[in-house]
Amino acid sequence: MKNPLIELNNISFQYYGQEHKALNDVSLTINKGEWVALIGHNGSGKSTLAKTINGLISPESGEIKVNGELLTEENIWDIRKMVGMVFQNPDNQFVGSTVEDDVAFGLENQGVPRDEMIVRVNNALERVRMSDFKIKEPARLSGGQKQRVAIAGVIALAPDVIILDEATSMLDPQGRQDVIETIRALKEETNLTVISITHDIDEAAYANRVLVMKQGEIIHEGTPEEIFSHGEALIGMGLDIPFPEKLKASLRKKGIDVPNEYLTREGLVEWLWTYGLRK
Template sequence: MEPIVELKDLTFRYQPDDEKPALDQVSLTINEGEWVAIIGHNGSGKSTLAKTINGLLLPENGEVRVKGQTLAEENIWAIRRAVGMVFQNPDNQFVGATVEDDIAFGMENQGIPREDMVTRVQEALEQVRMTPFATKEPARLSGGQKQRVAIAGVVALRPDVIILDEATSMLDPEGRFEVIEAVKKIKEKNQLTVISITHDIDEAANANRVLVMKQGRLFKEGTPEEIFSAGPELIELGLDLPFPEKLKLALKAQGLEVPSQYLTEEGMVEWLWTSVLNK
């Protein structure tokens, strides 16, 4: 796989006299087609990192490269076209009177011909399963529906990378499930690279790779299995555990011998059925 995002020795301070930088010499590579989750406690630097990739924040030191281009003032808009962002509160992104108007807004700003816009709006609505709501007011949608519309607005611009910046944190479990399922399908259909900034460990479990941020530095990285198997260490970092890992710890506390490897929910159900309930 080819690198699509490369960060080298990235340092960023919100104020010049801040003693501790929000990002402290962060280096990482994200490959084309990957789903990478970035997790960490509040203030760990994960959202700041996302905004430097998109060029919303310019680093004090270091280098950001997207699709082989080094981020600079002269190409910042090209970088932003390549990297779409979906934020925490979808209401802050809505500008159109209807769902379809809102999805079309970004394309209007890019000067995309109307015939292409109409096709892209329809395709984006289909991908997030919101076609029946095309003429509805965004304000009247549920939280999960609003976030799916926000994702559709980004998808219609056809970026190479989508960053979900705490995009599910304000949603209920059903809304989170709707959004993540939509992202999975869009990623597969469009061969997108997904960067998920999240507190939701179950969301992070969908990733190919998980990066753990701590105090502005890249603390640890690995597959979900590798990261979530270190349960107590995650708790010390102020992070939650996926439900299967919580269940394993509870069963272990009751004296049961549990698998050492990380289990998905499906894997946990299979283990319980074959190793515990059938005994």
Template sequence: MKPIIELSKVNFKYQEDDERQALTDVSLNVYEGEWLAVIGHNGSGKSTLAKTINGLIVPSSGDVVVEGLPMNEENVWNIRKKIGMVFQNPDNQFVGSTVEDDVAFGLENHGIPREDMLRIVKESLEKVRMTDFAKKEPVRLSGGQKQRVAIAGVVALSPDVIILDEATSMLDPEGRMEVIKTIQEIRDEKNITVISITHDIDEAANATRVLVMREGRVFKDGLPEEIFSAGQDLIEMGLDLPFPEKLKMEMRAQGMDVPADYMSEERMVEWLWTSALNK
């Protein structure tokens, strides 16, 4: 399968006199329709990587290619039309006085005819289950609702890629699950590629692939079961483990016989239920 995003030996420093690079020799392919979760401790280069992909920063060396277009001054605006970003604080993204005005803002800037714009706004709010809040002020919404509106604004522009840059980090568990579920549904429906920059290991466990960043380099890259089954390596890096893996470790410490392979939350529930029935 041909990659939708290609990074080759990308390097970046925020200041020329910085001793440490923010990104060092990062090579990475992202494929159409996948959900790539990027994890790592603070300062590992996660958000810098996201900004590099979207053209918000220019690498000091190396190449970034999005859908066959090299990242340069000539192509950067066309590339940004293909990539939508949802940031950590949705309040920083709101520009409209009402929810529907905010979702319409990007469409207006793209010169979409009013009749088409009204239809797209309605469809986008339906996708994130926020139709009933169309006339509300964004500032009066909950954290999870605000992020769903921010997602609607991005989805309205029909990007091929959505980057979530710590988009769930300020939410409570319920709001976090709302946002993850919304993104999963949109990805399944429209085959959108998702890149999730996150500290939330349980969010990363929902991805189809996980990238671990360490000191500006790609440390590990693989399926969730490959990454999270090496639990001790992640713990030594100061990272957490998905809840099922932590539960397995605790059960094993209590002398219980648990499966050695990686288990998602759904599989853990199924195994616990089956084990209880067999006793």
């Protein structure tokens, strides 16, 4: 039985001075423990949609429920405790002079007792493999390390949902992989619900569902395999083409009859191996 954690019903929103709506009658349900990826071109409404979930943006019409509770002005701070966000540039989230001070900042604002705060800060830093950097200045960290500290600051608050708003887009490939693996491990350990706004094919591949947005509407929905099987049409959806699909296209040009269904890298390697044996 599905357990809806987030429900958006007929959400619409338009920025002041803009001709078109950023969100146009969007409805969406996200279940507890799901990883949902939102993809689409810049301006498609992905970040706007995410910001409605924790009240950073108030929709002009429609309703939002988090954990069965209707989001209102009266309970917005309680809802924000359930939904943590990690943004594109970690430097914009740092407020502490050291890593541990920064992770503790949100806990201090919530009035968490000091003894409990210390435990939660240490646990959060351990989860993201940053314990050895507790007394370092955030400014002296690499991009991937900074983003892991930003994630630690969110998970110390123990939210039910974590939203990654292009959180890996400014990182190098290794930093990007480190952050994705950190989130994946956290999800497995705590049944965390993850919403990732991304252009990164590897990040989207971890999702249970991929939602494609265009001009404020959800135009496609499916598993990563179903979405990735669109091949070159993915470019129009705001994603790069996965490597297996690129290789399959090259093989087709050489006259090789490759499977139509989407294959992961491992699946494609296995198919190539059996294809080679047949030859």
